[in-house]
Amino acid sequence: MIANMLAHSMIVSVTGGALLLDRTAAFQTMVSRPLVAAPLIGWVLGNPLMGLAIGVVLEIIFIGDPPVGSHIPVNETALAVVITSVTATALDAGGSPGLHEVRYFGITGALLLLPPLLLVVVPLNMIYQRADALTRRLNAGFFYAAARSLEEGVPVSLMKENLKGLLLFFLTGTAALFITIFPLTIAASYFGAFLAMPFFFSFALAGCLILGIAAALNAVCTDRSLIIFITACMGAIILWIVR
C-alpha cells in the first residue's frame, strides 16, 4: 500500500513539477493556472472533472496575485496539484455515499472536500515559496559562470547555461511537491472517511466561491467595474427568471 502511495506521489509530483515550470521558468502559456493544472492532475489520476471543479474555485480565489518584480506570489499551481491529488486519495479511501449524491454542474460532491483541504494546504505554500526562492538564489551562479567564460574569451552556449536554471526550477519544484504530497496522501488514506462529510463543508464551499469572486473583482477593480459587475449580474438573473 505504501508502495502504491509512493508511486502515486511521485507521478503527481513530477507532473506538477513540469507544470510549475510554466509559472516562471518557461513558456508562461498559463497551463500552470489551477483551471488547467487541476484537471490535468485529475486526468492523470483518472478523474479530470473532479480536478476541474477544484481548479475553478482555486482559479478565482488566486486570480489577483501577479509575479511582479521579485515578488513570489502564492503558488496556486502547487496548491491545485496537492489538493487534487489528496482529494482523489481521500475519495478512494472513504468517500461517503453522500458525496456522490450532490452534483454541481455535473460534477460530484468531491468539490466539498476543497474547504478543509484548503485550510490544510495553504500553510504549505511557504515550502513552495522557499523552494522557489532557493532556486532564484542559486540561479545567479549560472549567470556568473557564463560571465566568467565570456570574460576569458571562451565561446559559451548561453542557452545551455540558461537551461540549467530551468532544470533547477524543475528539481526544487518537484521535490517541494513530493515532500508535501507523500505525507498528505498517507494521511488522506487514513482520514479520508472523516473528510467525506458533505454537510460540514457545503457552506464553506459557498464561502470559497464568494471569496473567489471578491478576489477577482478586486483584481479587476476600476472606477466603473463595480457598476458593470452589478449590471451584468442583474441582467443574467433577469434573463434566467424570464427564460
Place this chain on the structure above:
Amino acid sequence: MSIRTGTKLKVFFSSFFIQASWSFEKMQGLGFAAAISPAMKDVFNGGRSSIPAMRRHLAYYNAHPYMASPILGAAIRLEEKGRDAECPVDAGARLKGMLMGPYGAIGDSFFWGSVRPLASCLGVLCAMLWGLWCIPVFLVFYNAFHLWMRWDGLMKGYMLGEGVVGYVISLELPKWSIRLRYASAAVLGIFFAMAAFGLARPVMAWHLNNQGTWLFAGMILAFISTFFLKMFLRKGITVTSLVYIVVLPLIILGAILR
C-alpha cells in the same frame, strides 16, 4: 546583411525561456543574453567575434517576459547598425536598459492585470457551461494575446529598431487594459449570478426546506459578503488570511446546522 529567418525563429523560441535562470541578483539577465545569442552569432558571423556583443547583453535585465520580444528585436537591429558603424556599438544594450522598466510596468498591467483575469473569468464561466471545454477556451483566448506580443513584438522590434518605442505606444495597451477589466467585471457578474443559482439552490435545499425564499436570501447575503470581502482585500488583507477567516467559521456553521 539581415539575420536569417531561421535565426529569427531561434530567437522567438528562446524568448520562451527568458526566465529559465531567473535570479534575485540579475533577474532575467542570462535569459535575455541566451535569447539574443543566436542573432549575435549571425550578426557577427559566429565564433569569438560575437563574444563582445554577448558580454554587452549579459547584464542585469528585468521586464515583463512577453515584452522582452520587442526589446529583443530592437536590440538585434541596433547591433546590426552598430556593426555597420551607423550607431554606437552599445546602442542596443543601452536601449534595452532604458526600455525594460516602462515595458515591464506596461506588460504587468496589461497581461497580468487585465488579460489573465479576463481569461480566468471566461474560463470559470465556460466551466459552468461546457465543462472541460473551458480549458481550450481559456488557453486559446489568453495565448492569442501572448503569442501575438511574442511574435509581432519581435518582428516589429527588428523592423523598427529604436522606433519600437512608437510601435508600443501605438498599441495603447494601458487603454485596452482598462477595457479588458470592464469586460472581466461583466463576465464575473454573469458568473456570480450563475454560481448563486447553481450552487445556492442545492446547498439551501440540503439544509433548509423552503428553497425559494432562502435562495433569494442566500443570494443577497452572498452579494453583501462579496463586497465586504472585496473591501478587506482592498485594505491589504491577503487572500490566504481570508481563506481562514471565511472558511473556518463556515465549516463550524455547517457542523451546527447538520
